[in-house]
Amino acid sequence: MPDNNGNNQNNNDDDEYEKYCYLCRRPESEAGPFIRMPGNMYICNDCMQKSFDSFNNGAMQFLDLSKMPNINMSQFMPFDDIPTSQKVKKKKKQKEEKEQKPLTMADVPAPHKIKAMLDEYVVGQEYAKRAMSVAVYNHYKRVITDTMDDIEIEKSNMLMLGPTGCGKTYLVQTIAKILQVPLAITDATTLTEAGYIGDDVESILSKLLAVADNDVEKAERGIVFIDEIDKIAKKKETRSRDVSGESVQQGLLKILEGAEVEVPVGSGSKNAMTPMTTMNTRNILFICGGAFPDIEDIIKQRLNKQSSMGFAADLKDKYDKNDNLIKEVTTEDLREFGMIPEFLGRLPVLFTLDSLDKDMYIKILKEPKNAILKQYKKLLALDEVDLEFDDSAYEAIAEKAMEKKTGARALRAIIEKFMMDIMYEIPRDDNIGRVTITGDYINGKGAPIIELRGTNI
Missing domain, CATH: 3.40.50.300 (P-loop containing nucleotide triphosphate hydrolases)
Known part of the structure; x- marks a missing residue:
């Protein structure tokens, strides 16, 4: 943008980003030094030479320049007005980068x-x-x-x-x-x-x-x-x-x-x-x-090529119950x-990668550094409330996730559903000190165990 003296202020863009040719769109590091045109436009030597060649060879005879109106170069997009997301950072010199x-x-x-x-x-x-x-x-x-x-x-x-x-x-x-x-x-x-x-x-x-x-x-x-x-x-x-x-x-x-x-x-x-x-x-x-998906069928077909009749033959249904057949x-x-x-x-x-079983779902709930249940415990700890899960709750969540058959992504949807009411009600009462989630609550058969500060309910 121009300042009071009419000079352009590039906000240090010249130091971080390089200009590109208005015609071929190549940055200056590839096209070489640019020719600056009115309106803060830049054109590389190659494009400028091609333009001159077109005029000299009569390729643009259909243009009568004498009848053309004066071109206002300010209507073209100058480099300064181009969004930063479409500017290319200058490549640093290799020696400078190493230093x-x-x-x-x-x-x-x-x-x-x-x-x-x-x-x-x-x-x-x-x-x-x-x-x-x-x-x-x-x-x-x-x-x-x-x-x-x-x-x-x-x-x-x-x-x-x-x-x-x-x-x-x-x-x-x-x-x-x-x-x-x-x-x-x-x-x-x-x-x-x-x-x-x-x-x-x-x-x-x-x-x-x-x-x-x-x-x-x-x-x-x-x-x-x-x-x-x-x-x-x-x-x-x-x-x-x-x-x-x-x-x-x-x-x-x-x-x-x-x-x-x-x-x-x-x-x-x-x-x-x-x-x-x-x-x-x-x-x-x-x-x-x-x-x-369905690559297991291709694997079975390859593995069952040796199947035949007899006591030592492989059975065609030998791999039907193998959940991790993809390993082959x-x-x-x-x-x-x-x-x-x-x-x-x-x-x-x-x-x-292995498909997830019930034990792995439970470990995903408990062990990772940023496990989703640890995130909810942290959120309630900010309200000075302890959140606990008993073993039946972990198993109930894992069983529901296995039913959905969408992997670990199912855990978040399940937990969000039963935690919504808790996250809504807990901030209402400052006397609540601990909430324990049970398997019955996950399965919709009971309520969480709530303990007030200093007393149990």
């Missing part, structure tokens, strides 16, 4: 320390936590060392399988919190092949860039979690173009492996009015997750499901 805060091995915890931190927040899933801890540790060793004795270390992208509500997203969120790196969580169901309705595959990187405050260097060391990856499986028996299935897998290949990608800034899709920047995905860790999954099963081999090859770390 400020170099990323060293001391910043990355060892695998056993990462798992110990995960244990504080995630119940069970021992194999998944070990696999993820090792993969993350190896990835950031690769980022820090770049090469090791001229041997290039490949990326440790991950593919995790597990039923809904078993903790896939929560594991990734906890990892990002431990390492203090940018994390972008996106849904594969919104992705389509470029040119069709939906988000381009580059929108995944746009979200990561936004989380990193449009700092490209910071984003290039982040983590991207693509959920519902099973929804882009190759469609079977279709004659139409598979724009949301196999085509999306093909589009993700170069991003997963590592490449220079043109990314729209502050937008989910490329268009003429969106500034672009270049991101290198070589050091970005990609984690894909999905429930892969292989890349062959995933290919049969509809994932293309090139895509699976770029996700070398494959592991599964």
